[in-house]
Amino acid sequence: MSQKVVIERVQVRGAAPYLGMSATPDGQQVPLYSTNPDIVMRWLCDGWRCRYNQLRSRRTRWDRNTQSAVPLGGKPDMRSDRQVRLECSWFAAIPAMVLQSPNRIENTDWWSANKRRKTLKKKHRNPGMTPRFKKRRDDLYFVCWHNKGANANYRQLNRRHGEVVITGQNPGAYRLDGQPCRYSIHIRVRVSQPVRDYTSVGVNWTRRTLVFVNDPLPIRRERTGAMVGLDRGCVHTLATSDNRFLDLPKQRLERIDREIRRRQKAQARRIAMSGETVKQYRRHASRTYERTGREISRLYAKAHRIIDDWQHKTTSMLVREYDLIVLEDLNLQDMSRKAKAKPDPDRPGAYLHNGQSAKRGLNHALRSAGLAGIVEKLEYKTRLTGQNRLILVNPAYTSQTCSKCGHCAKENRESQADFECRQCHARMNADLNAARNILDRGLDHLIGLDEAEHARTESDVPTAYSSRDASALTCGTSTR
Template sequence: MPRGTNDNDQQFRAIITGHLKTRLMDAWRDSTDTFERLPDGTWAPAPYDENMADGSTPVAWEDVADPMDPKPDRTGCALVTLEDAEDHHRVLLVKGVTSFRVGMPGISMPGGTTPFFVPFLSHYARSDIIVIMSQKVVIESVQIRGAAPYLGMSATPDGQQVPLYSTNPDIVMRWLCDGWRCRYNQLRSRRTKWDRKSQTAVPLNGRPDMRSDRQVRLECSWFAAIPAMVLQSPNRIENTDWWSANKRRKTLKKKHRNPGMMPRFKKRRDDLYFVCWHNKGANANYRRLNRHHGEVVITGQNPGAYRLDGQPCRYSIHIRVRVSQPIRDYTSVGVNWTKRTLVFVNDPLPIQREASRSIVGLDRGCKHTLATSDGRFIDLPKHRLERIDREIRRRQKSQAHRINMSGKDVREYVRQPSRTYRKVQREINGLYAKAHRIIDDWQHKTTSMLVKRYDLIVLEDLNLQGMSRKAKAKNAPGRPSVFLPNGQAAKRGLNRSLRSAALGGIADKLEYKTRLADDSLLMLVNPAYTSQTCSECGHCERNNRESQAEFHCKKCGIRMNADLNAAQNILDRGWRQLSGSDGAGHATMTQDVHPAYRGADAAIGACGTSAS
């Protein structure tokens, strides 16, 4: 069994092509809505043809919207190209079947490399969120040029309504953020929820706001001078947020996981934020000033009725930013005024790599963040994170001391905290953000290195939410109000380690980077008993794991690090799945995980097959 490299290119390509064909034909056989594209461009029904399925080879797989529907279904379809022995191509449209599109390792063969794609299981079914990448920069200063923006009508102490203008950058930026949040909530109020009592769909807040952008400009004075590209952005963003949450909840329910809450309204205590469309240069234009600085210019116009004497109607907001790399083409900018950051929303750059014909298995854990099947440990910079954690704990202790000395309840004190309390709380928030940036930076660098180095990356499909769940309470027999020890105190430390390691981010970044990179694939396998199975002889026993770091096989006697042993088992399971020799079904290449693959039966089957 090869580990780390693959010397037989012909066998490797034949295995992957055969696996793709099997998955495709199963989807075609199970689907009732399959069509074939005719030479004139129209579509005709295509029932399952066994002769065509056996004599053709899939050469491309792509997720597309339904071309025959004027209002395409959001779930999409699979567009598949088949090639027969005479090099004739036939295009099939399989409805109701979607997948992530991932480039498979290209094998250098006579005649070149053939591109083909396979269905792929992501750790989180949030492709619409993962695909949207960006470039984040820091805002250094803001200037208002031209006219003073009209902020709306303001009431004087005697009750009169007077127009309000300002050239203060902080006031203007807060005005844009508040206006964007208000319009977002107006659109969100149109959504409905299911009322169990009346058994009908009712609006979220009882009063849906059906006004258009033009109507709110006329009826709400604070919207009158907001740039059109800012006022229009909540329409699409709110719609994307709503349906993404519905899709995520549906996926999590299929996996028998907690779907979470439905999206809610934006709150005032949230970060001050707004989005402005770029729209091919219509607004939010970026201009480079020097090597490390640039500015984004957002333009707007005051209504003619509220134009100040001696001033023009138009105003411009110049946001000076600090950049570290060239800004790529973008579709919009997102401004977080609370954190003083600006995001250029654009597509990520694919990782430039060459086919290495090497594969690797990765084991994620708390002691060692990543253990590879070729005998390496890749860890987070724990000394830096531990130092930050000590600083956070020290400040939290001083905060608790201030609350105790005040003699007030925690909730009462937080409503009107002291100036020192607010200052220290900002320091704590800054330290938390710094730790998150360190983890995110390490994950990006590590995952990029892995994608460049390996053609196939095999990762365990961990249920991180279930692993970090609280232990169930144990009631004493006959005494409902008395609880027995359930191990929650010991599990609290494990849960903290799992959250601090941020293991889910590794799978997210590997997913989209392998999808964008040429000749790269990420595969998820069932993690059951990978830490108790010997990677040499296949013997599976609980006592093989003597400690967290030590693995000692009771059958063949081999001793090795437990994480390295698990990484080799993960690689073996991925290889057996590709070759079709793994009867227990350790890995899956479909988007939805069957409940049996996460239950006890699958775990027992995995252990039995490994030992056989």
């Protein structure tokens, strides 16, 4: 977990950092020094990325042609940090806590990506490409270990501002006469809450943000004995079993979406007027086209921040108010897939109508709602409290089953919002009805767990049990 803050400005104090050797017009190599904050920060980011890629080059991938494992970079770079400093002059003055951080981060990134690929393969999904190198076009980024105060120390300046100080020194062979050898980079940040103990800082110089990597705060709460079932959807983001709707700020998101579409149309007009394809035009795109693309990226990022903020506030509220939270275990990736093409048997090369136009709107709504993020945040927040329990249940027929009499029929749901039971004639909102059914399935699962536990303790023989209605996933307090 982390705390993200905004970088306001950067100052370089003390010695001018040694950035490496530079060639003069007559071909001579001279040492290069600079106190320009932008140049120094780019130097740290480039050094961190280069060291990360050197470590990544040691990884291997499976070559189908030779049926063997081959290095990603062709020739692995086996040099240590010390050797890199000696052989590459522009690495010499990079702080040790910055140069050492790629060792652990690259290892963590590699194995987490491979674990994700294995999981996708088991689910018969496309695992994607083997993890590769960090590219120049990626965000300028570096990490500096805190190491119990060895570097990247934070100092509070006033109520809203503080600074992170990263220190380093120039090597003995490149120190200027009469000047100090040590330098310090003061990164002034704006904070909105006290900075907790952290293990490292991550600086994104492209976006001007700094992240303190630390443990999340536990959520303070008291047992309430309350239980809730949650139905996720596009019209209402969350519908609760106690007759509440929790919705995203859709007016703000729709306004941002309109701005994105307006700028995308402007880009499309420029391409159409050029008479070239998109790929051809982007090779020599105008500055206005590139600027519009950056504006679109900023708008997308703003929408994602709004959704993330709402999800954090809503899930924290749910964890504080309810001891048991039950959700439906939706397969969102399959729900948002494209419709399969239907070839026309009478016309070779032609296709029949498959409803993709209507499906495109549903896919956009599902992705915009960010339904998967709600489960992810509830999972780790229920673990933090140690008092909550989160259960995911099978969503099949929850929207067609009456929560009062249990009658299940497709005709019960007249439309997206209206539900009327054909047997007991109970009328209610379809999402609220589904939320009640979800809670009932969660309670049935808990009863099944208690019975299995009771039978196990009586026989004193370990019993393996599973429930499709609960997807075998329970987070928070242990069931034993």
